[in-house]
Amino acid sequence: NLQDKLDRAFKVLKGQGSITEINVAETMKEIRKALLDADVNYKTAKAFTDEVREKALGQNVLTAVSPGQLLTKLMNDELANLMGGTVQELNITANPTIILIAGLNGAGKTTFSGKLANFLATQKNKKPLLVAGDVYRPAAIDQLEVLGGQINVPVYTDRNSKDPIAIAKAGIAEAKKNGQNVVIIDTAGRLAIDEEMMNEIAEVKSSTNPHEILFVVDAMTGQDAVNTAKAFNDRLDFTGVVLTKLDGDTRGGAALSIKSVVNKPIKFIGTGEKMEALDVFYPDRMASRILGMGDVVSLVERAQMQFDEKEAAELQKKIRKNKFDFNDFLSQIQQIKKMGNMKDLMGMIPGVGKAIKDVEIDDNAFTPIESIIRSMTPHERENPDAINQSRRTRIANGSGTTITEVNKLIKQFEDMRKVMKQFSNPAAAAKMMKGMP
Ligand code: GDP
Ligand code: MG
Numbered sequence: 001n002l003q004d005k006l007d008r009a010f011k012v013l014k015g016q017g018s019i020t021e022i023n024v025a026e027t028m029k030e031i032r033k034a035l036l037d038a039d040v041n042y043k044t045a046k047a048f049t050d051e052v053r054e055k056a057l058g059q060n061v062l063t064a065v066s067p068g069q070l071l072t073k074l075m076n077d078e079l080a081n082l083m084g085g086t087v088q089e090l091n092i093t094a095n096p097t098i099i100l101i102a103g104l105n106g107a108g109k110t111t112f113s114g115k116l117a118n119f120l121a122t123q124k125n126k127k128p129l130l131v132a133g134d135v136y137r138p139a140a141i142d143q144l145e146v147l148g149g150q151i152n153v154p155v156y157t158d159r160n161s162k163d164p165i166a167i168a169k170a171g172i173a174e175a176k177k178n179g180q181n182v183v184i185i186d187t188a189g190r191l192a193i194d195e196e197m198m199n200e201i202a203e204v205k206s207s208t209n210p211h212e213i214l215f216v217v218d219a220m221t222g223q224d225a226v227n228t229a230k231a232f233n234d235r236l237d238f239t240g241v242v243l244t245k246l247d248g249d250t251r252g253g254a255a256l257s258i259k260s261v262v263n264k265p266i267k268f269i270g271t272g273e274k275m276e277a278l279d280v281f282y283p284d285r286m287a288s289r290i291l292g293m294g295d296v297v298s299l300v301e302r303a304q305m306q307f308d309e310k311e312a313a314e315l316q317k318k319i320r321k322n323k324f325d326f327n328d329f330l331s332q333i334q335q336i337k338k339m340g341n342m343k344d345l346m347g348m349i350p351g352v353g354k355a356i357k358d359v360e361i362d363d364n365a366f367t368p369i370e371s372i373i374r375s376m377t378p379h380e381r382e383n384p385d386a387i388n389q390s391r392r393t394r395i396a397n398g399s400g401t402t403i404t405e406v407n408k409l410i411k412q413f414e415d416m417r418k419v420m421k422q423f424s425n426p427a428a429a430a431k432m433m434k435g436m437p
Contacts, residue, residue: 024053024056024057024071025053027071028049028050028052028053029049031049031052031075032045032046032048032049035048035049035256043260044082044256044257044260048078048079048082051078052071052074052075052078055074055078056070056071056074072291075287075291076284076287076288076291077284077287079256079283079286079287079290079291080283080284080286080287081283082256082259082260083255083256083259083266083283083286083287084259084265084266084281084283085283086283087280087281087282087283088240088265088266088267088281089267090212090240090267091211091212091239092120092124092126092182092211092212094211095181096129096172096175096176096180096181096182096183097181097182097183097211097212098172098183098185098208098209098210098211098212099116099182099183099184099185099210099211099212099213099214100185100187100201100204100205100208100210100212100213100214101113101116101184101185101186101187101214101216102187102189102201102213102214102215102216102232102236102238103189103215103216103217103228103232103242104189104190104191104192104193104217104218104228105189105190105191106189106218107189107216107217107218107244108216108218108242108244108245108270109186109187109189109216110134110140110143110144110147110186111147111244111270111273112214112216112242112244112268112270112278113130113144113147113184113186114130114144114147114148114150114151114153114275115268115270115275115276115277115278116128116184116214116268116278117130117148117151117153117182117184118151118153118275118276118278119278120182121151121152121153126181126182127179127180127181127182128153128180128181128182128183128184129153129154129155129156129171129174129175129178129180129182129183129184130144130147130148130153130154130155130156130184130186131155131156131167131168131171131172131183131184131185131186132144132145132155132156132157132158132167132186133164133167133168133171133185133186133187133188133204134164134186134187134188134189135161135162135163135164135167135188136188137188138159140186140188141157141159144157144186145157147275150275151275154178154180156170156171156174156175158170164187164188164200164204165200165203165204165207168185168204168207168208169207169208171183171185172208185204185208185210187200187201187204188200193227193228193231193232198231198232198235201235201236202235202236205236211239212239212240213236213237213238213239213240214238214239214240214241214242214267214268215229215232215233215236215238215240215241215242215264216242216244217229217241217242217243217244217254217258218244218245219243219244219245219246219254219255219269220245221254222254223257225254225257225258226254226257226258226261229241229258229261229262230261230262233262233264238264239264240264240265240266240267240268241258241259241262241264241265241266241267242266242267242268242269242270243255243258243266243268243269243270243281244269244270245270246269246270246271247270247271247272247277255281255286255290256286256290265281266281266283266286267280267281268280268281269281269286319420322417324417324420325381325382325383325384326373326376326380326381326382326384326413327378327381327382329373329413330370330373330374330381333366333369333370368399368401368405369409371399371400371401372395372396372399372401372405372406372409373409374399375394375395375398375399376395380395384410384413384414387410392406392407392410
């Protein structure tokens with residue numbers, strides 16, 4: 001599946017120090033394959049990977065994030081862009097606002113009609129009227145009435161009529177009479193695209209002039225969803241898409257494909273059968289869902305917020321010159337702490353969350369270290385070599401720790417400095433790696 005493929009693609013980057021022409025090209029090839037498999041059409045997949053590669057190569061890799069993580073973030077942003085970038089609100093200012101619901105049988109039109117009425121009534125302070133326009137199945141009228149009863153929204157029906165156009169018009173007149181300011185017209189679908197159905201819904205459209213025409217589609221139907229969307233859009237020029245049944249483990253690749261083929265905004269997603277199971281469509285959240293990367297994206301964002309690139313460059317320089325001191329060490333500890341709770345932070349890394357579920361991670365692990373460093377004078381922090389025995393005693397007393405703890409920290413710090421210096425010198429690092437098993 002897409003997840004496995006992406007995992008494999010990211011493996012290429014794992015352990016690489018920076019994003020290079022070669023590792024990005026390889027990763028993008030894998031990702032393009034994965035997107036194609038997830039029903040994204042070729043043109044979109046190619047445009048997407050080209051764009052991400054371009055951006056990736058122009059990026060400086062921050063010390064805090066791996067290239068794989070950075071790339072995930074870039075991909076996430078680009079995917080969100082492709083899916084419209086920002087939330088697309090419904091146009092509901094007219095009084096009454098007419099909303100026409102279209103789609104195939106079983107897509108979730110009737111359910112969505114109820115959810116939308118509920119959403120508008122409870123969150124947008126509207127007074128909606130539902131109109132039962134599916135005249136072919138008496139059960140469809142019953143279904144809408146049951147939903148209307150659950151959410152306390154009136155339903156206009158005419159069980160004697162087989163004319164959806166007349167019903168829609170009568171429903172609008174009824175709303176005007178009763179002061180209802182949104183009319184939601186549920187319609188009949190078909191099992192597949194069919195001329196008669198298309199003619200009928202096109203006529204309902206031309207005789208009611210809807211402000212919104214929402215095309216409802218089952219997200220689980222993959223490439224079919226895209227073909228259906230295209231057929232409906234060619235005929236109806238709809239104003240928005242509703243993706244239903246995103247409550248399972250459907251990844252939502254359909255969102256990307258539909259947007260790229262019909263270029264209409266996705267406005268809502270259905271996430272269950274209940275009337276409350278409706279969400280406004282957020283492109284960035286759908287992007288993370290498609291990438292299925294846990295919450296790496298917010299990890300990267302937090303890291304980017306906290307780690308100043310210039311500071312990182314300064315640090316590199318200091319390490320190279322073996323000038324990394326206790327002040328730097330203290331500020332590194334603070335950076336990590338600023339990023340939040342250790343366990344949450346680690347849990348955002350894919351695969352790690354589950355592994356550390358039952359592990360105790362002590363957020364206070366840094367506290368004694370910090371107080372020891374804070375008990376050093378500025379001169380001592382900048383010149384760790386100058387911290388002699390009497391100074392160590394003073395620091396231990398001042399920080400409420402023991403001489404053993406102070407000795408241990410200074411020893412660890414010195415070892416760390418050595419390793420850091422090694423790694424800042426590529427030749428020395430290579431020599432060291434050779435010595436490893
Ligand atoms: P219509 O033929 O387009 O009007 O489709 P319906 O509204 O009757 O829905 C068909 C079936 O899909 C019903 O069993 C609904 O309960 C179910 N359904 C609709 N939306 C969702 C959703 O977002 N999630 C899930 N799990 N089921 C849904
Ligand atoms: Mg229906």
